[in-house]
Amino acid sequence: MNVRDEQRERVITALAEHLLSTGLSQASLRQLAAAAGVSDRMLLYYFADKAEVLALAMQSLAGGMAAQLETALPADQRLSQAALTAKAARLVVDPVFRPFMRLWIEAIAAAAREEPPFAEIARQIGEGFLVWIEARLDPAQVPDPPGAAATILALLDGLALLEVCGGEDRVQRAVAALEAAGLG
Amino acid sequence: MNVRDEQRERVITALAEHLLSTGLSQASLRQLAAAAGVSDRMLLYYFADKAEVLALAMQSLAGGMAAQLETALPADQRLSQAALTAKAARLVVDPVFRPFMRLWIEAIAAAAREEPPFAEIARQIGEGFLVWIEARLDPAQVPDPPGAAATILALLDGLALLEVCGGEDRVQRAVAALEAAGLG
DNA sequence: CTAGTCATGTAGCGAACGCTACATGAGGTT
DNA sequence: AACCTCATGTAGCGTTCGCTACATGACTAG
Numbered sequence: 561m562n563v564r565d566e567q568r569e570r571v572i573t574a575l576a577e578h579l580l581s582t583g584l585s586q587a588s589l590r591q592l593a594a595a596a597g598v599s600d601r602m603l604l605y606y607f608a609d610k611a612e613v614l615a616l617a618m619q620s621l622a623g624g625m626a627a628q629l630e631t632a633l634p635a636d637q638r639l640s641q642a643a644l645t646a647k648a649a650r651l652v653v654d655p656v657f658r659p660f661m662r663l664w665i666e667a668i669a670a671a672a673r674e675e676p677p678f679a680e681i682a683r684q685i686g687e688g689f690l691v692w693i694e695a696r697l698d699p700a701q702v703p704d705p706p707g708a709a710a711t712i713l714a715l716l717d718g719l720a721l722l723e724v725c726g727g728e729d730r731v732q733r734a735v736a737a738l739e740a741a742g743l744g
Numbered sequence: 745m746n747v748r749d750e751q752r753e754r755v756i757t758a759l760a761e762h763l764l765s766t767g768l769s770q771a772s773l774r775q776l777a778a779a780a781g782v783s784d785r786m787l788l789y790y791f792a793d794k795a796e797v798l799a800l801a802m803q804s805l806a807g808g809m810a811a812q813l814e815t816a817l818p819a820d821q822r823l824s825q826a827a828l829t830a831k832a833a834r835l836v837v838d839p840v841f842r843p844f845m846r847l848w849i850e851a852i853a854a855a856a857r858e859e860p861p862f863a864e865i866a867r868q869i870g871e872g873f874l875v876w877i878e879a880r881l882d883p884a885q886v887p888d889p890p891g892a893a894a895t896i897l898a899l900l901d902g903l904a905l906l907e908v909c910g911g912e913d914r915v916q917r918a919v920a921a922l923e924a925a926g927l928g
Numbered sequence: 929c930t931a932g933t934c935a936t937g938t939a940g941c942g943a944a945c946g947c948t949a950c951a952t953g954a955g956g957t958t
Numbered sequence: 959a960a961c962c963t964c965a966t967g968t969a970g971c972g973t974t975c976g977c978t979a980c981a982t983g984a985c986t987a988g
Contacts, residue, residue: 564965584857585857585859588945589946601947604948605965605966609947610947662856672846672850673768674769675769682909683909683910686909686910707917707921710906710917711899713910714905714918715898715902716902717901717905718899721902722894724852724853724856725867725869726867731898733888733890733891734897736891746934748934772974774974774975784977785936786935788977793977
């Protein structure tokens with residue numbers, strides 16, 4: 561393989577990690593290059609432009625996130641809406657997933673202002689989430705799986721927002737309430 | 745009153761409108777000044793810095809939003825969690841409120857990256873939302889009002905995110921599902 | 929009348945941004 | 959040996975950003 565192609569892989573992996581830990585605020589070309597251990601000049605030699613860098617790094621993260629979600633809550637078990645809501649909520653507020661959720665809301669906000677490449681990225685990742693959720697809903701118990709999945713996704717994303725504007729304890733209280741309801 | 749103080753009021757009102765319609769992406773000092781019909785130089789004569797301008801405009805918007813919410817769903821009627829969730833969800837996806845919700849998630853994302861003055865603003869507005877919600881929950885029907893309020897807020901905010909990453913139809917399906925559940 | 933505050937304009941600073949032009953050496957091909 | 963592509967460095971372009979220094983006319987207080 562090319563040196564260039566090797567570097568593309570190496571750099572994207574490093575940048576995914578960097579984005580996870582610092583968010584989109586530290587994502588200028590120069591900052592990304594420094595985080596990946598290359599010069600900004602070379603970053604634009606490996607990739608077409610900043611949008612490509614961010615798109616690839618976000619896709620890499622989404623892939624990792626999807627794999628972790630698969631193992632954390634396997635699809636062979638179908639749940640009621642309340643039960644899945646509670647379990648998924650506990651998952652996404654876990655310290656393991658929280659950095660991703662933080663980045664996820666930054667990406668959606670960037671998509672909201674139509675900032676490339678986030679409009680596309682956010683659509684893709686959101687779609688992936690919906691598929692993941694719907695695959696875990698028991699059609700026998702859930703009258704409207706697409707509606708239920710959309711509702712659950714909204715709630716999960718909302719928990720990430722709640723953490724920012726309401727703090728950790730509010731999130732825990734919400735998750736506890738969901739678990740209490742999920743037992744019914 | 746001073747010319748300066750008159751201008752402060754006038755400019756903030758204009759900028760609240762501007763932020764509502766264009767979001768935070770068109771919010772550089774020069775763009776804000778143009779939207780308010782003044783020079784950027786004068787904007788920084790009327791206000792201390794950009795953070796003050798944004799803070800005041802956001803507070804103005806939050807006030808207007810709060811007033812509209814009060815009239816749209818008066819506090820004298822206490823509801824069950826499911827019923828309030830459904831009613832509030834229908835409210836926030838209304839075209840009247842959607843621009844605010846859009847801006848709201850941009851503000852939370854800015855808060856997430858600790859961008860002044862949004863950390864403070866987001867906390868304030870989020871707190872206001874929680875109070876508003878809790879004041880409409882019937883304590884006789886709701887075992888854990890703070891938890892329920894946090895859950896509802898997460899869901900409402902999440903609907904705004906869902907619109908960005910999943911599109912209008914997904915939001916409508918989620919609201920329909922919530923209304924179906926709210927009838928039970 | 930003079931002095932000073934208020935309101936506003938002109939001009940620009942220094943930094944960061946995304947991105948590019950150009951040079952250079954290393955290594956392979958003919 | 960001549961040439962060419964690849965990988966990399968240096969330097970900087972043009973723009974936008976938040977913000978400021980400085981000047982100037984208008985009005986007001988002593």
